[in-house]
Amino acid sequence: GRCSAGEKCPFIHDPNRIAMCTRFLRGACTLGDKCPFSHDLKPERVPLCSHFQRGLCTKExxxxxxxxxxxxxxxxxxxxxxxxxxxxxxxxxxxVYECPDFTERGECSKPNCKLPH
Structure with a gap:
């Protein structure tokens, strides 16, 4: 995403470490260049294909x-x-976009966790 502090932010933000736009991955992002997330398909920010993992991905x-x-x-x-x-x-x-705590221990201690369990 973007830093809400803008130009006043005292931290250095590495533009190469921007999270992937999940809407872009699904072909549904309509923001184009105005999107605060990355549309660059680098392996460092793209999740695994769940269909490929099951041997079912047919998309070229x-x-x-x-x-x-x-x-x-x-x-x-x-x-x-x-x-x-x-x-x-x-x-x-x-x-993958899954809760690591729930995956590892079978429970999540974060009451507002937004990740799938």
């Missing part, structure tokens, strides 16, 4: 990552929390 131009990953692999916290993982395709964790 699928924007999601087609990497074989064990269903038992843990969820990548960097990817979930930052929307970016510098390890990209070399990461041994799953780049």
């Amino acid at each position: 131009d699928c924007p999601y990552l087609h990497i074989k990953m064990s269903a038992d692999a843990p969820v990548c916290r960097d990817f979930v929390e930052e929307g970016f993982c510098s390890r990209g395709k070399q990461c041994d964790k799953r780049h």
Whole structure:
């Protein structure tokens, strides 16, 4: 996203670490250049293709990552929390939008967690 402090923000924001626009991945983003999220399909910010993981992806131009990953692999916290993982395709964790706490322990302690459980 964008920093709400704008030009007054005292922090340095790395433009390469912007989270992926999930609407863009679904082909539904109408904001174009005005979108605060990335439309750049770099492996560091694109989630795994759930259909590919089950051997069912038939889209030739699928924007999601087609990497074989064990269903038992843990969820990548960097990817979930930052929307970016510098390890990209070399990461041994799953780049998915799931609650890592619930996936690991079967429970989530965050009352307002917006991730799927």
